[in-house]
Amino acid sequence: MKNVFVETSNVKRFQSALAALEQRGAQEACLAVVDGLPGLGKTTTLKHWVAHNGAIYLRAKKEWTAAWFMNELLEELRVNPPYSFQKKFGKVVEELAMRNSTAAMARRNFALVIDEADHISKKETILETVRDISDIIELPIILVGMGKVNDHLTRFPQVSSRVSQKVRFEKATLADVKTLIDQRCEVKVADDLAGFVFKVSQGYNREVLEAIANIERFGLRMEPGDQGVSMADMAGMAIIKDRHNGQSIMVPEVL
Template sequence: MKNKLALVKNVAALQMAYEALEGRDLGIPGMALVYGETGAGKTTGITWLVNRTRGVYVRATASWTLNAMLGRVMAELGANPMGRNAAMVDYIVQQLIEHQRPLFVDEADYLLGDARMIETLRDIHDLSGMPVMLVGMANIEKRLIHRPQLAGRISHWVEFNPADLEDARTLAETVCEVQLDDELLEKLHRDCAGSMRLMAVGLARIEALGKSNGMKTVTADAWGDRKLHLAAPRGAR
């Protein structure tokens, strides 16, 4: 499999949202929300964007406190945690401004139950002026309604939807080192219910079959009734 990013529709929307954040007018808030079902490709897309922007990336956990969140951001900035939360906020803001680095917080669902973490992220955004991108699961946008001070600062949002057949073709052509006939591509898309993660698993298995048998193109007949994956994605038939 080729280690390349497939520029599917979700990734294109993510890129456009970030570019809009960077080029926003004075007075427009610079926070964004990325959300969607597991397997939709959020992690792959965000990893690409973090690398492209030299972003500061942290992943929230269920055990996070405000101190833990700030300490994790400090570590990503190459600094040791400080004794006072206020001092860490000042340092983080200074570093984001000085090096023009956006902040990405993955698994942001874990933050919504703690007002102090939410308010501190808002402060970091307000004081630095740098983009802050929250990444969460499907329906996180509905939970944000109850955090109006944060929701009001989100000027762009991207929902990662299940991949369509065109996206499946883009993925296959980008990462798979053998070709698929149309029938097998349609089977891949249907059996994976548009999950980018499951399609990547299926493509790896198809590629292995093709390479081991010297096939440049793997057909649906050649694939037969082999499994593409072991998961049961939502909506799979």
């Protein structure tokens, strides 16, 4: 499978939200929430953006405390954590402020991305620490979750009022699926098979990529026609596994 990053409609909405975040009116309103069901490409998109902008990525843990959060953040910043929480916080602010300033001078976007933010979206102590960091250095912080973050944040108006951008990742469209196949699959795929992948994947990127891998394995062993690997070619073969029951979904015979 080709190792390329594909700009789907979800990615483009995310990029638009980041552009709007940079042009925000109230400087303290620099939180963004990205949510959506698992398997829609959120983590892939955020990790790609982080890698290309030198931003900071953390994955929240269920049992995170504010101190644990500070320790992991300092480790990601390659700084030995001081002993006291006060010094940890001060060092985090210092390091992030420096990197934020450096990125601004280089005209790069910089942010702290916290994935799996559902784990912290009910924890007031951690959220207030996030707000403090964001307020002090006007640092964009992106909270990534699975659909509940915005709802949970309404319990903390001091935090929710600082969310200026909300992006919900939706299921892939047919155009998205065809773009993923065209740009990532090593073999050409016929329109009928691409349409079948869209149908059985239910718009989940994870399943689309699984289908591409199966199509590739088959297509590299044969000589597809001018239209590419078709449903007729793969009739009776497994294309993906059903995410609900784990059963293989087979390509049907084409009448």
